[in-house]
Amino acid sequence: MKLIVGIGGMTNGGKTTLANGLHRSLPNCCVIHQDDFFKPQDQIAVGEDGFKQWDVLESLDMEAMLSTVQAWLSNPQKFARAHGVSVQPGAPDTHILLLEGFLLYSCKPLVDLYSRRYFLTVPYEECKWRRSTRTYAVPDPPGLFDGHVWPMYQKYKREMEANGVDVVYLDGTKPREELLREALEDIQNSLLNAAR
Numbered sequence: 001m002k003l004i005v006g007i008g009g010m011t012n013g014g015k016t017t018l019a020n021g022l023h024r025s026l027p028n029c030c031v032i033h034q035d036d037f038f039k040p041q042d043q044i045a046v047g048e049d050g051f052k053q054w055d056v057l058e059s060l061d062m063e064a065m066l067s068t069v070q071a072w073l074s075n076p077q078k079f080a081r082a083h084g085v086s087v088q089p090g091a092p093d094t095h096i097l098l099l100e101g102f103l104l105y106s107c108k109p110l111v112d113l114y115s116r117r118y119f120l121t122v123p124y125e126e127c128k129w130r131r132s133t134r135t136y137a138v139p140d141p142p143g144l145f146d147g148h149v150w151p152m153y154q155k156y157k158r159e160m161e162a163n164g165v166d167v168v169y170l171d172g173t174k175p176r177e178e179l180l181r182e183a184l185e186d187i188q189n190s191l192l193n194a195a196r
Helices: 015-025 062-074 076-082 124-133 144-162 176-195
Strands: 002-009 029-033 095-100 116-121 168-171
Touching (some): 015 095, 015 116, 062 095, 116 176, 124 144, 168 176
Parallel strands (some): 002 095, 029 095
């Protein structure tokens, strides 16, 4: 059985933390991080807002990401071995792929592949504070959060909802252990129901 789980949501919402916790807790589990598919900085356009457009789908090599997902789909055991994941003997027929990223539900070819979709949210002030505490390879210029990051998050969330993408909303302000337990129980229930 193959299960693809999306962990999407806003910047600094807790996506990577949740994905890492699930990765450690689930059998035969691989993770693909959308951030690994950013195009080189010189290929990122500057928008009308005056900022490099990092928070748009065009800033990502989604063909390469989709190709990576297809490689997992075609042979999850081989993919797992190539990524340092040992296949657990007790669950050899169960394979889980976690896709983690901020624009997972904006790419139509990916949307239909998910068995489960989670979307982490945090309030504006919390998100802005968390973002200000992070260090990025390309530092945020002044005004980026309010002038680009937050408006793009709102835009893509509205589009996701307008397109009827079915997600389970998770409160990113909850303690990480609670979020992990909530998602883990839900995924384990999905596995049990699929096995029936």
